[in-house]
Amino acid sequence: MKSKNNLLPGLGFLLGLTLLLSSCSGAGEADSSSSESSVSASTDGGESEDSLAGAGSSSDVSSTDDVSEEVDEIAIKSTEDFVRITLVEFSVSNQKCSFGDGSLEIRAVLTNVTDKAILAAEVDADILDVFGESIGRGFNISTDETIAPGADANLGTWGNSCFRLSNRGDDRRLLEMKDELDTKANLVISVTRIAFDDGEVVQF
Amino acid sequence: MLSRSLFPLSLTFSLFLAGCSGGVVEPETESVDEAVPTVIEVPPEPQVDEFLEVNLVMFELDNEGSRFIDGYLFVEYEIRNLSGKGIEAIAATLTIESKAGELLYSENLNSESGLAPGAAASYGLYGDQRAPLLRRVPQWDLLLDLEDPGADAVVDLEIRKLMFEDGDLVVFREDVPEGIKIEVEE
Numbered sequence: 385m386k387s388k389n390n391l392l393p394g395l396g397f398l399l400g401l402t403l404l405l406s407s408c409s410g411a412g413e414a415d416s417s418s419s420e421s422s423v424s425a426s427t428d429g430g431e432s433e434d435s436l437a438g439a440g441s442s443s444d445v446s447s448t449d450d451v452s453e454e455v456d457e458i459a460i461k462s463t464e465d466f467v468r469i470t471l472v473e474f475s476v477s478n479q480k481c482s483f484g485d486g487s488l489e490i491r492a493v494l495t496n497v498t499d500k501a502i503l504a505a506e507v508d509a510d511i512l513d514v515f516g517e518s519i520g521r522g523f524n525i526s527t528d529e530t531i532a533p534g535a536d537a538n539l540g541t542w543g544n545s546c547f548r549l550s551n552r553g554d555d556r557r558l559l560e561m562k563d564e565l566d567t568k569a570n571l572v573i574s575v576t577r578i579a580f581d582d583g584e585v586v587q588f
Numbered sequence: 589m590l591s592r593s594l595f596p597l598s599l600t601f602s603l604f605l606a607g608c609s610g611g612v613v614e615p616e617t618e619s620v621d622e623a624v625p626t627v628i629e630v631p632p633e634p635q636v637d638e639f640l641e642v643n644l645v646m647f648e649l650d651n652e653g654s655r656f657i658d659g660y661l662f663v664e665y666e667i668r669n670l671s672g673k674g675i676e677a678i679a680a681t682l683t684i685e686s687k688a689g690e691l692l693y694s695e696n697l698n699s700e701s702g703l704a705p706g707a708a709a710s711y712g713l714y715g716d717q718r719a720p721l722l723r724r725v726p727q728w729d730l731l732l733d734l735e736d737p738g739a740d741a742v743v744d745l746e747i748r749k750l751m752f753e754d755g756d757l758v759v760f761r762e763d764v765p766e767g768i769k770i771e772v773e774e
Contacts, residue, residue, distance in 0.1 A: 514676065560700065
């Protein structure tokens with residue numbers, strides 16, 4: 385969700401640039417440098433330029449008159465191109481967590497699907513109610529464990545860790561829906577940044 | 589909606605002007621006369637009171653607080669389901685404003701407590717669901733200083749959305765209010 389939102393202004397810019405190129409040089413006549421610059425412009429601050437460079441060739445951008453198709457054809461990389469996240473546990477219980485009134489468990493596994501080691505991944509977990517509105521605060525399930533290519537890392541409440549819930553407000557809502565969590569709440573896990581061992585940082 | 593409702597008025601006004609112009613009828617007026625506007629039925633927007641009866645039961649402040657809390661806010665509503673269907677969830681926002689219009693408290697109070705047709709239930713900040721207040725938050729400081737909350741402030745529970753057991757969703761307000769910006773004084 386976040387990555388799409390972040391990329392929308394870039395897509396808008398790309399659309400505008402493509403139209404400009406079509407009108408200036410005729411359909412299908414953009415050179416490769418203009419293609420690369422438009423793709424780079426769709427990244428955030430150029431941090432993920434490497435990951436996106438070359439994602440769309442010059443022919444991708446301007447080979448057809450239909451602008452909407454042109455945009456669709458550009459392969460914009462998403463989190464799935466870097467990591468795979470598998471949810472293992474999402475539950476609420478009245479078990480004590482520290483001094484709280486209950487406990488929230490969010491356990492997931494992050495798999496590095498790239499050929500570079502990941503030094504850290506910033507990952508947020510949001511719980512949404514039936515209206516799609518956030519229930520309380522977001523939960524940080526980031527990792528700074530080095531993850532080799534193809535390897536896994538644990539995210540969230542593994543071992544003795546847990547998210548403490550109090551008996552009021554949104555925490556209480558979660559505690560009350562503990563037996564119906566699957567139907568009354570949605571867990572949304574978002575990767576916001578990944579840092580690689582070669583210094584590249586990809587932001588979504 | 590407004591432009592639609594004003595259209596007959598502008599037509600009438602044009603006709604009135606034509607009548608005042610000494611019998612000289614502009615060709616454009618005739619064309620307006622011939623162009624019968626298409627009437628589009630706009631479904632009425634849903635109103636909360638068609639579905640719920642909402643009554644304020646209690647609005648009080650406890651200025652004594654406890655060891656780490658400067659005070660507590662109690663706001664209790666009674667909500668009755670007037671619809672013929674069971675309600676599964678309610679999205680609502682509670683706000684308290686001073687008489688001067690300053691926002692003193694805001695909290696989104698969504699609830700998944702079901703409400704059968706015709707049934708009533710308490711809703712809000714009451715009992716152990718009271719809201720703890722800290723004087724370090726300037727807005728809450730003002731709130732805690734209210735001598736007579738009922739007279740000095742306006743409390744409102746805005747019902748934004750209803751989810752029914754059959755899956756129907758009624759939206760009175762689409763966006764989620766950001767609420768009060770908590771600025772804690774150092």
